[in-house]
Amino acid sequence: MQEAxxxxxxxxxxxxxxxxxxxxxxxxxxxxKNKGSDELPQPSGPG
Structure with missing residues (x-):
């Protein structure tokens, strides 16, 4: 019981x-996502 x-x-x-x-x-x-897309629209990240 203890194990259970x-x-x-x-x-x-x-x-x-x-x-x-x-x-x-x-x-x-x-x-x-919101910050990067709204404040600083920079191509940051892979792809």
Whole structure:
């Protein structure tokens, strides 16, 4: 039973971390995209 509890705790932690990282990454990506496209329209980046 303890192992199951431990595994559940780890799963919850991993899910929360992944979700938080995804949200932060998405926000940063949109912010950078909007800033670069609105303030400084320069050919920055590959492609």
């Amino acid at each position: 509890n431990f595994t559940l705790s780890w799963l919850d932690y991993a899910i929360v971390v992944l979700y938080f990282v995804g949200v932060v990454a998405h926000g940063i990506y949109i912010s950078r």
